[in-house]
Amino acid sequence: MSHSTEKVRVGRLSDIDPLGSRRxxxxxxxxxxxxxxxxxILAVENRCPxxxxxxxxxxxxxxxxxxxxxxxxxxxxxxxxxxxxKGCIETFATEVADDGTIFLTLNASPGAAESEPDSHxx
Amino acid sequence: MTTIERKKLVxxxxxxxxxxxxxxxxxxxxxxxxxxxxxxxxxxxxxRIMLSSVLAxxxxxxxxxxxxxxxxxxxxxxxxxxxxxxxxxxxxxxxYAEGGIEEEYDELILATGSNAFILPVPGADKEGVIGFRDxxxxxxxQEASAKYKKAVVIGGGLLGLEAARGLLNLxxxxxxxxxxxxxxxxxxxxxxSIMLQQELEKQxxxxxxxxxxxxxxxxxxxxxxxxxDGSMLEADLVVMAVGIRPNVELARRSGLDVNRGIxxxxxxxxxxxxxHAVGECAEHRGIAYGxxxxxxxxxxxxxxxLAGASADGYxxxxxxxxxxxxxxDVFSAGIFTEPEGARSLRYQDEIEGVYKKLVIRDDRxxxxxxxxxxGEGPSLFSLIRSGERIAGREKELLLGLPAGAAAAxxxxxxxxxxxxxxxxxxxxxxNGVSKSEIVAAIGDGCTSLGAVKACTKASASxxxxxxxxxxxVQLYAGDAAVAVKEGICGCTGLSRDEIVAEIKRMxxxxxKEVMNVLDWNxxxxxxxxxxxxxxxxxxxxxxxxxxxxESRFANERYHANIQKDGTYxxxxxxxxxxxxxxxLKRIAEVAEKFDVPLVKFTGGQRLDLLGVKKEDLPGVWEAxxxxxxxxxxxxxxxxxxxxxxxxxxxxxxxxxGMGVRLEKAFERxxxxxxxxxxxxxxxxxxxxxxxxxxxxxxxxxxWELHVGGNAGVHVRATELLGVVKTDDEVEEWASAFLQYYxxxxxxxxxxxxxxxxxGLEHIKQVLASEDERKALHARLRDTLDRTVDPWKQIVNEPxxxxxxERLPAAEVVSGSAADDGExxxxxxx
Ligand code: SRM
Ligand SMILES: Cc1cc2nc3c(=O)[nH]c(=O)nc-3n(C[C@H](O)[C@H](O)[C@H](O)COP(=O)(O)OP(=O)(O)OC[C@H]3O[C@@H](n4cnc5c(N)ncnc54)[C@H](O)[C@@H]3O)c2cc1C
Ligand code: SF4
Ligand code: FES
Numbered sequence: 001m002s003h004s005t006e007k008v009r010v011g012r013l014s015d016i017d018p019l020g021s022r023r024x025x026x027x028x029x030x031x032x033x034x035x036x037x038x039x040x041i042l043a044v045e046n047r048c049p050x051x052x053x054x055x056x057x058x059x060x061x062x063x064x065x066x067x068x069x070x071x072x073x074x075x076x077x078x079x080x081x082x083x084x085x086k087g088c089i090e091t092f093a094t095e096v097a098d099d100g101t102i103f104l105t106l107n108a109s110p111g112a113a114e115s116e117p118d119s120h121x122x
Numbered sequence: 123m124t125t126i127e128r129k130k131l132v133x134x135x136x137x138x139x140x141x142x143x144x145x146x147x148x149x150x151x152x153x154x155x156x157x158x159x160x161x162x163x164x165x166x167x168x169x170r171i172m173l174s175s176v177l178a179x180x181x182x183x184x185x186x187x188x189x190x191x192x193x194x195x196x197x198x199x200x201x202x203x204x205x206x207x208x209x210x211x212x213x214x215x216x217x218y219a220e221g222g223i224e225e226e227y228d229e230l231i232l233a234t235g236s237n238a239f240i241l242p243v244p245g246a247d248k249e250g251v252i253g254f255r256d257x258x259x260x261x262x263x264q265e266a267s268a269k270y271k272k273a274v275v276i277g278g279g280l281l282g283l284e285a286a287r288g289l290l291n292l293x294x295x296x297x298x299x300x301x302x303x304x305x306x307x308x309x310x311x312x313x314x315s316i317m318l319q320q321e322l323e324k325q326x327x328x329x330x331x332x333x334x335x336x337x338x339x340x341x342x343x344x345x346x347x348x349x350x351d352g353s354m355l356e357a358d359l360v361v362m363a364v365g366i367r368p369n370v371e372l373a374r375r376s377g378l379d380v381n382r383g384i385x386x387x388x389x390x391x392x393x394x395x396x397x398h399a400v401g402e403c404a405e406h407r408g409i410a411y412g413x414x415x416x417x418x419x420x421x422x423x424x425x426x427x428l429a430g431a432s433a434d435g436y437x438x439x440x441x442x443x444x445x446x447x448x449x450x451d452v453f454s455a456g457i458f459t460e461p462e463g464a465r466s467l468r469y470q471d472e473i474e475g476v477y478k479k480l481v482i483r484d485d486r487x488x489x490x491x492x493x494x495x496x497g498e499g500p501s502l503f504s505l506i507r508s509g510e511r512i513a514g515r516e517k518e519l520l521l522g523l524p525a526g527a528a529a530a531x532x533x534x535x536x537x538x539x540x541x542x543x544x545x546x547x548x549x550x551x552x553n554g555v556s557k558s559e560i561v562a563a564i565g566d567g568c569t570s571l572g573a574v575k576a577c578t579k580a581s582a583s584x585x586x587x588x589x590x591x592x593x594x595v596q597l598y599a600g601d602a603a604v605a606v607k608e609g610i611c612g613c614t615g616l617s618r619d620e621i622v623a624e625i626k627r628m629x630x631x632x633x634k635e636v637m638n639v640l641d642w643n644x645x646x647x648x649x650x651x652x653x654x655x656x657x658x659x660x661x662x663x664x665x666x667x668x669x670x671x672e673s674r675f676a677n678e679r680y681h682a683n684i685q686k687d688g689t690y691x692x693x694x695x696x697x698x699x700x701x702x703x704x705x706l707k708r709i710a711e712v713a714e715k716f717d718v719p720l721v722k723f724t725g726g727q728r729l730d731l732l733g734v735k736k737e738d739l740p741g742v743w744e745a746x747x748x749x750x751x752x753x754x755x756x757x758x759x760x761x762x763x764x765x766x767x768x769x770x771x772x773x774x775x776x777x778x779g780m781g782v783r784l785e786k787a788f789e790r791x792x793x794x795x796x797x798x799x800x801x802x803x804x805x806x807x808x809x810x811x812x813x814x815x816x817x818x819x820x821x822x823x824x825w826e827l828h829v830g831g832n833a834g835v836h837v838r839a840t841e842l843l844g845v846v847k848t849d850d851e852v853e854e855w856a857s858a859f860l861q862y863y864x865x866x867x868x869x870x871x872x873x874x875x876x877x878x879x880x881g882l883e884h885i886k887q888v889l890a891s892e893d894e895r896k897a898l899h900a901r902l903r904d905t906l907d908r909t910v911d912p913w914k915q916i917v918n919e920p921x922x923x924x925x926x927e928r929l930p931a932a933e934v935v936s937g938s939a940a941d942d943g944e945x946x947x948x949x950x951x
Binding site: 010011019022033037052058059068069071103 | 677926929932
C-alpha cells in the first residue's frame with residue numbers, strides 16, 4: 001500500500017440487485033457496495049460506527065442504509081450517521097462504465113492503513 | 123432517466139366528478155399529461171352539493187369553490203371557462219367548443235353531469251320556471267324571493283325538499299307538490315316519510331300530495347299550476363325538482379353508445395377508444411348515479427387507468443343519503459324495502475320523534491332508514507358495505523349502543539360516542555374519510571374544522587358530517603395529552619387499517635406503488651413501513667404479489683439469524699421436536715464440515731448451528747437437506763410437543779402426532795409477527811401450551827384450544843377459545859384463528875396484544891360460524907400452497923445464491939483515478 005490512490009475493478013452492475021448490496025474484501029478492508037433504486041452504486045466501509053454491525057446486510061431506503069443490528073441510519077453518500085445518532089464511516093468513489101463494470105477508488109488513508117485486517121469478520 | 127413525452131388529456135365538464143379525477147391523476151402521475159379543461163359554466167369547479175346551503179343562507183357563494191383558479195394554474199392546467207364543447211371528432215381526436223376553440227387529445231374524459239329534468243307540460247318554458255342545478259338557478263331563486271311571494275316546488279325528493287327549505291328561509295310561502303303518496307319514497311319507507319312530513323309542516327312547509335301537474339299557467343311569467351284533477355295553485359316561482367337526466371347530448375351527437383347515460387365499462391371506458399366518462403353522465407352496469415360518493419369512486423378508477431397503474435375495475439356502489447335540512451335528521455342507505463328473504467327490525471318513538479329500521483338478509487345488514495337520530499348512520503353504512511355478519515348484534519345496532527361501550531350510552535352520544543367510534547368508520551361519506559384519518563390530521567396540527575377539511579377533505583362536500591368532524595376536533599385537539607393516533611411510521615400519517623383499506627380499494631400491488639399513491643413523505647420508506655407494506659401486500663394478494671426481499675430485514679432476506687459479528691445461525695426444522703439418529707448424525711457432520719463454532723439446543727426443541735459464515739449458508743443448507751425452521755422470521759416458528767399418550771403414563775392423546783401435523787400444515791406461514799404453537803398431551807401441560815400463540819391441550823376425548831399466549835417480554839397466559847373433539851377440528855380452528863390474525867393484526871403485533879386489543883369475544887364470534895372458519899382455512903391453505911422452502915430455493919437459484927458470496931478479489935486497473943475521462947458516473951459524495 002505505497003501509492004495514495006488505487007483504482008480497482010470490482011464487478012458488474014448486474015452482480016448487485018436493486019436495493020441490494022454485495023461485500024468485498026480489498027487488502028483486508030471490508031467494503032460494502034450498494035445499488036440504489038436509480039442504479040447508482042455507492043461504496044462504504046462495511047462497519048457500522050455504532051457497534052460494528054455489518055452494513056451490507058441492512059435495508060436500503062433511498063441513499064440510506066439501516067444497520068441490521070440496532071437500526072442506525074447511515075447516509076451512504078457522506079458516510080455520516082443520521083440524527084439522532086452520531087458517527088462516521090469511510091466512503092469510496094465509484095464509477096460505472098457503459099458496459100456495467102464497476103470501478104472503485106481506494107484512498108489508502110492513514111486510518112484505513114492502520115485498521116488491522118482481522119478486525120473484520122471473515 | 124428519460125422523460126416521456128407528455129400526452130394530451132382533455133376534460134369536458136368542469137364539475138365535481140371530472141375535476142376530482144384530475145386531482146387524483148395529478149397525484150399519481152403529475153407529469154404524464156398536458157391537461158385542458160372545458161367548462162360550460164362561468165365558474166371554476168365548485169361544490170354543487172352546497173347550493174342547498176347557499177340557498178338556505180349561512181354559506182356564501184364564494185365559499186363553495188373547491189378548486190380556485192390558482193389551483194388550475196399551479197397544476198399547469200389550461201382552463202376554458204364558460205366554453206361548452208359542441209362536437210367531438212373521434213377520428214381526428216379533436217374537440218370543438220362554442221367559442222371556436224378546438225383542442226386535440228390523446229385521452230378524453232366526458233364528465234358533463236346531468237341536467238335538471240323539466241316536465242314537458244305546456245308553459246314549462248315560461249319565465250319563473252326553473253330547475254335546481256347550478257349557481258344560476260340559485261341566483262334566480264334568490265332574486266325571485268325579493269320580488270315575489272309564492273313559490274311552488276314540484277318534487278318531494280331530496281332536492282325538492284332542500285330547495286323548499288331554502289325558499290322558506292328566503293321568506294317565501296312554499297308549497298311542495300308531489301306526485302306520490304308520500305315524500306322521498308326513493309329513500310324512505312312510509313312511517314319515516316310521514317314523520318318527515320309532519321316535521322316539515324311544523325317548519326311551515328305546505329304539501330300537496332298525489333298531484334300531477336298538467337300545465338304552468340300565466341302569460342309571459344308563471345302565475346300558477348293546473349293539476350290533472352282540475353285544481354289550481356297560485357305561484358310566482360316554480361322550481362322543478364322532479365329528477366335529473368344525464369347530460370348525454372354531446373356524446374350521442376359524437377357517436378358514442380348512449381343509453382340513459384353514456385355507457386361505460388368497469389374501467390370507465392366508453393364505446394369509443396380513448397374516450398372515458400365519469401360522473402352523473404355515465405351509465406355503469408345500467409346505473410347512472412346521482413350522488414358524489416360513487417362518482418368519486420369512479421374517478422379514482424379512471425385516474426388510475428390514466429396514470430398507467432393497474433386498477434381493479436369499478437364494481438358499482440351502495441349509496442347512502444342524508445337530507446340537508448336543518449332540524450330534520452334523515453338517513454337512508456342500501457335497500458330499505460323488504461325484498462324477498464329479508465326481514466326488518468324497527469324502532470319507533472313518537473314522543474322523541476325517532477324512527478329506525480334495519481333491513482337484514484342472511485344475517486347481513488342490507489339497508490337502513492333513520493329518522494330523528496342519525497348518528498349511527500355512518501357505522502350502519504359501513505356494515506352494509508362490508509357485508510359482515512351481524513348475527514347477535516341486531517338489537518344493539520338498532521338501539522345504537524356501541525359494541526362493548528355500554529358506558530357511552532345514556533351520556534347522549536357526544537364525546538363518548540365519538541371516542542367509542544372505531545377508527546376505520548367513515549365519517550365523511552362523500553370523500554371516504556375515516557375517523558382515524560381525521561384524528562391523524564388533528565394530530566398533525568389541524569386543529570380547526572377548516573384545517574381538517576383542507577388536509578383530509580372531510581366535510582368538504584355535502585357538509586353533513588360537519589358536527590362529527592367538529593366534535594372530533596374538540597375531542598382530540600383540546601388536550602395534547604390525549605393519545606393522538608399516529609401513522610405506522612414517520613413516513614406516513616396513515617394507520618395500518620387505512621393503509622390496508624386503501625391497498626384493497628385501489629388494488630395497489632407493489633410497495634413502491636403504495637408509497638406513491640398514499641403520498642409517503644419519504645420516497646423509499648424506512649425499515650418500519652417497508653416490511654409492513656411487504657407483509658400486507660403478500661397477505662392481501664397471495665397469488666399475484668411477488669415478495670420484495672429488499673423490503674425485508676436481514677434475517678428474513680438471508681433466511682437465518684444475523685449475529686453481532688455478521689455471521690448467521692441456522693435452525694433447521696425438526697417437526698414437533700421429534701428427530702431421529704440419522705438426522706442427528708447429519709447435523710453433527712455438517713457442523714464439523716463447516717467448522718460451526720457452536721451447536722445448541724434451543725428453547726424451541728430443536729438444534730441451532732451458530733456462527734455460520736454468510737458465504738457458507740447455502741452450502742450448510744444443502745448439506746443438511748432439511749427445510750428451514752424459520753427461526754428468524756415473522757412466521758411460524760416451532761410447534762413444541764410433549765411425549766403424550768405415545769409413551770407417557772398420563773397422556774390422553776397423541777401430542778407429538780398432533781404437533782407434527784400442525785407444524786407440517788402451517789410451516790412457511792408468514793404472519794404479522796412470529797407465531798409459536800405447542801401441543802400438550804394432558805392438562806399437566808409439559809409443552810407450555812398456555813403461553814403460546816396457539817396452544818393445544820389434550821383432554822380425555824378432545825382438545826382444548828388456547829390462544830393469545832406469550833412467554834416473552836410480557837408474559838401472558840392464553841385464553842380458552844373452545845374445546846373440540848376431532849383432530850381435523852383442531853387443524854381447522856387453528857387455521858381459521860391464524861388466518862384471521864394474519865388478516866387483521868398490525869405488522870409486528872403478536873397474537874397476545876392483538877387478542878387483547880380486539881377481544882376474545884370478537885374472535886369467538888367470527889370463528890363460531892363454520893362457513894367463516896372454512897373460508898379462512900381455505901384462504902390460508904391457498905396462501906401456503908404457493909410457498910416453497912426458501913433454503914432450497916436459494917440453493918438452486920444462482921441469482922439468489924450469488925448474494926451470499928463475496929465479490930471476487932478486486933483487480934487493480936490503475937494507480938490513479940484522475941486519468942479517466944470516459945467513465946459515466948462520478949462519485950457523488
Ligand atoms: C435460539 C433461541 C434461544 C435458544 O437458544 O434457545 C432464541 C433466540 C433468539 N430469540 Fe427467542 N429464542 C428462542 C426461543 C424463544 C422462546 C421460547 C420458545 O419459543 O418456546 C421465547 C419465549 C416464547 C415467546 O416467544 O413467547 C423467546 C422469546 C423471544 C423474544 C420475546 C418475544 C415477545 O413476544 O416478547 C424475542 C424478541 C423479539 O422477537 O422481538 C426473541 C428473539 C430472539 C432472537 C431472534 C434475537 C434476534 O432478533 O436476534 C434470538 C436469536 C439468537 C441468535 O443468535 O440466533 N426471543 N425466544 C430460541 C429459538 C427457538 C427455536 O427453536 O426457534
Ligand atoms: C342542490 C343540489 C344538492 C345536492 N346535494 C347532494 C348531496 O347532499 N349529496 C350528494 O352526494 N350529492 C348531492 N347532489 C348531487 C351532486 O352535486 C352531483 O352528483 C355531482 O355534482 C355530479 O358531478 P358531475 O361532475 O357528474 O356533474 P356536475 O357537477 O354537474 O358537473 C358537470 C359540469 O359539466 C359541465 N358541462 C356539461 N356539458 C358540457 C359541455 N358540453 N362542455 C363543457 N362543459 C359541460 C356542466 O356545466 C357542469 O359544470 C346535489 C346536487 C344539487 C344540484
Ligand atoms: S403432557 Fe401430560 S402426559 Fe404429556 S408429558 Fe406432560 S405430564 Fe406427561
Ligand atoms: S451496530 Fe449498527 S446500529 Fe448498532
